[in-house]
Amino acid sequence: MKTLADLKKIREKAQEEMKLRGSSVRVKIVVGMGTSGIAMGAREVMKTFLEEISNRNLTDVLVTQTGEKGLSSMEPVVDVIEDGKPKVTYGNMNPDKVKKVVVEHIVNGRIVSDYVVATGN
């Protein structure tokens, strides 16, 4: 059984890491979780982002969920927001595309233009 004591260990480990490299969030990912997004597979998209972050041990990436974004025909929709760069919106996402975006964009900094449906605000 997982207990709160396990969390204490995680916290200590994370704090050690933060001492070394700072606690800044480099990339923020926002998954559109409105009704049409959910019906089109947004839950699996969210889950794949979380899996990839966990598997690749990405400690400077934040993932959140938000409501309808007015892009219903392109759901599931995902925003990738980096400090000082224009927001990139990916559309018609699925788990395989998420994996590609994580490797190319999040890890290596190359936007996957094939999946982009909007940029900027």
Add this chain to the structure above:
Amino acid sequence: MQDISLHLLDIIENSARAKARNIKVRVIRNVMKNRLRIIVEDDGVGMDSHTIEMAQDPFYTSKEEREKKVGLGIPLLKQNAELSGGCFKMASEPGFGTVLTVDFELDNIDRMPLGNLKDTLLGAVIGHPEVDFDINLITKEKGIEQSFHFDTAAIKEELGDIPLTYPDVIEYIDQSLLEGIQNTNMEDV
């Protein structure tokens, strides 16, 4: 929506959009009563009686109301519950929050599966760090009650300034939910 868990995710998103700070989720599988009950309670902005009516009606056509962007999520859930011998209830008070109760007949052939409860809860909990979730899974079967309680406020307190998206924390929440779902026999409902 192919399963009940997707509906649950949709309801939770409604609560989050209503600026809830606390969301209580109960999933109660009562085999003796042949009932699967989902209760979602939030402390969001709430709705007046007119908006509650509107939220349940997919064919509301007044243009003025349409601009309020009440979607199809609630009417679809209500329909799916009623088609499987269940029922749907929503109570709300502006300024206090909303309680939503959905019942399904467990053995009804038209009931959609519960589906992937773990991924629904994992995404909701991590995707809304601003919300405290109080989750209870309860199974009543052959006179025995098994329950699982998951309280994200306690987790956040223990974590301090470590975000929920920290890799080991994702793993921790994923594993905890998995164990809870297995212990309450909610995997293939």
